[in-house]
Amino acid sequence: MSIERPVVRVMPLATIKQPRMLPVPGRVVVNQGQAVSATATVAEAHLEPHYRLVNVAQALKVPRARADEYITCRAGEVVHQGDVLAEKKGVVRQVVHSPVDGEVVVAGEGQVLLREYRQPWELPAGLPGKVIQVFAERGVVLSTKGTVIDGAWGNGKIAYGLVHPITETAAQPITADLLSVELRGLVLVGGVLEDARVLKLAQELPARALIVGSMRASLIPEALQAPFAIVVTDGFGSGGMNARAFRLLSTSAERQAAVLAETPSPYEGQRPVIAIPLTSADFPPEPPAAAPLEEGTTVRVVRAPYLGAVGTVVALPNGVVRFANGVRAPAVDVRLESGERVTVPVANVEVLIQS
Incomplete structure (x- = not known):
């Protein structure tokens, strides 16, 4: 029986199809076939209703x-800021004005509840490309061509800017002394994020985005609060970035990159993506979302103790294997780039597509 695992892309040249979806139903504002820039709005929605209670x-x-005899508005009525909601006539006329634009939800018992009208939240394209599919009320799929690197974790932000490596190697930690005002507005690339001061300094610059190979798990709360996009390519810990991704990013210095630091969701097939648009006559087709594990398949390990290690499948043992922690699971034998042969659970590897 064939075993399939999710595909992770680390590709210098690729056809990239990127969904951009609203978190709630809304309105798509672009058409199929339309070319869009990275900052163009592709859809919009009202995320949460805002209410105002007028006593x-x-x-x-x-x-x-x-009080009800003085209320002049009714449920369902549209009002604008300054409109009269209630009026008491007499020697001295008293009025109650609407504090906002909105709709009357309830009027009675001495109060008026308004649903406030606000500007809708706008979903940017995130990367330049062409709209190849439209999902009514939900979003679009964009297509572009270039370098693509799938990440392991993102903080939910997006950015578009020039790539600038700040560490010399894929395993080098980013230290505070590597950050300076000359890096303002750039997409910074480094090996390991271990120091919370780096996040603070990057915010003060401010950096456009931060791409690291690995990050200390205790920094997740600070990373989620950061106003710029953060993508971790390989995972948590101190393992650094896989050599292929670091080489692609280093050789892409001063190129524009789209950093879509999506929060990973295996149920929605969502993961963070780094896309560097390129112009070339010959691009391979988009790889599948999953691919079979076979002897000779290149894989990346996504769990400790071999987190981020790349290797080649050399065998697929029959049945299940009992591991040192007592877990029994289907396994795969992998020859790592270091030459070491290891046996890991099938669930701990992803198929690595490099070309």
């Missing part, structure tokens, strides 16, 4: 039981 009884200084 008419208190404003008019009357008992709640009497």
Whole structure:
């Protein structure tokens, strides 16, 4: 029986198809076949309703039981900021104005509840390309060509800017002394993120984005709060970046890169992506989302103790294997680039597509 595993792309030349979806139903504002820039809005939606409660009884200084006779608006009515919601005539006319543009949800018992109208949240394309598919009310799929690197973790932000490596090797930690004002607005690339001060300094620059091979897991809360995009290509810990990804990013210095630091979701097939648009006459087709494990397949290990290691499948043992921690699971024998042969659970590897 064939065993398939998710594909992770580390490709210098690729056809890239990237979904861009709203978190809630909304409105798509581009058409199929339309070319878009990285900053163009492709869809918009109202993420959460905002309500404003106006206490008419208190404003008019009357008992709640009497306040309803002064309310002049009704449920379902559209109002604008400054419109009259309630009016008490007399020697001195008293009025209650709407504080916002919106719709009356409830009017009664001495109060008016308004649903506030706000500008919709806009979903940017994130990368330049062409709209090849439109999903009504949800989003689009964009297509472009260039270098693509799939990441392991992202902080949910996106960015587009010039790539600038700041460490000399894929395993070198980023230290505070490597950050300077000349790096303002750049997509910074480094081996390992271990120091919370680096995140603070990158925010002060500010950096456009940060791409690292590995990151200390305890920094996740700070990384999620960072205002710039952060992608971890290989995983948590101190293992650094795989050599192929680091080489591609280093040789792409001063090129524009789209950093889509999506929060990984295996259920939605979502993962962070780094895309560097290129112009070339010959690009391979988009690889499949999953590929079979076979002898000779190149894989990347995604769990400790071999996190981030790349190797070649040399055997697929029959049945299940009992590991040192007591777990029994289907396994795969991998010859790592270091020459070491290891046996790891099938669930701990991804198929690495490099060309």
